[in-house]
Amino acid sequence: xxxxxxxxxxxxxxxxxxxxxxxxxxxxxxxxxxxxxxxxxxxxxxxxxxxxxxxxxxxxxxxxxxxxxxxxxxxxxxxxxxxxxxxxxxxxxxxxxxxxxxxxxxxxxxxxxxxxxxxxxxxxxxxxxxx
Numbered sequence: 639x640x641x642x643x644x645x646x647x648x649x650x651x652x653x654x655x656x657x658x659x660x661x662x663x664x665x666x667x668x669x670x671x672x673x674x675x676x677x678x679x680x681x682x683x684x685x686x687x688x689x690x691x692x693x694x695x696x697x698x699x700x701x702x703x704x705x706x707x708x709x710x711x712x713x714x715x716x717x718x719x720x721x722x723x724x725x726x727x728x729x730x731x732x733x734x735x736x737x738x739x740x741x742x743x744x745x746x747x748x749x750x751x752x753x754x755x756x757x758x759x760x761x762x763x764x765x766x767x768x769x
Contacts, residue, residue, distance in 0.1 A: 671743040684732045684740075688764075691745050703732050707747050707762030719745075719762035720755055727758075728766070741767045 671687045679686065685703050688696050697704040707719045721728045723735070744765040751759035 679737075684735055684737055684743075687737065687740075687743055688745075691743075693747050694745055701733060705732075705764070707745065707764075711761055717761055719764050720751070720758045721764045721766065723766045724768055735766070739768045741769045743767075 671690060675687065675690070685696050685698055688694050688705060693708060695706040695709070697706075705719055706717050710717050721732070742765075744767075746754070746759070746763040746765070751763040753759075755763055
């Protein structure tokens with residue numbers, strides 16, 4: 639089954655960390671997983687949703703999910719992105735989230751993430767919104 643990720647029938651918005659703006663007015667590097675994709679996908683795996691996002695590398699190892707945005711940024715420090723669930727930092731494994739409870743997943747990939755979230759956003763930010 640194929641999904642239209644670029645539906646032009648309605649205006650799309652980007653979650654920037656400061657609020658939502660129209661995608662056509664955005665200058666930041668971001669990608670989103672649409673609610674329609676989440677609703678229609680038969681798998682119950684958040685990693686499969688993140689694998690559809692350009693620039694996001696998802697590695698699954700024995701049930702653990704490792705995520706990198708824009709590749710390695712440090713040899714010694716963590717390369718993990720900041721994950722926010724409804725605006726609050728989320729440090730638990732992503733497999734603990736029920737994909738049927740998700741509304742959207744937005745990924746901020748450039749310097750705007752650092753501007754909005756400081757050094758914690760330097761490796762990118764994944765904004766998860768629930769229904």
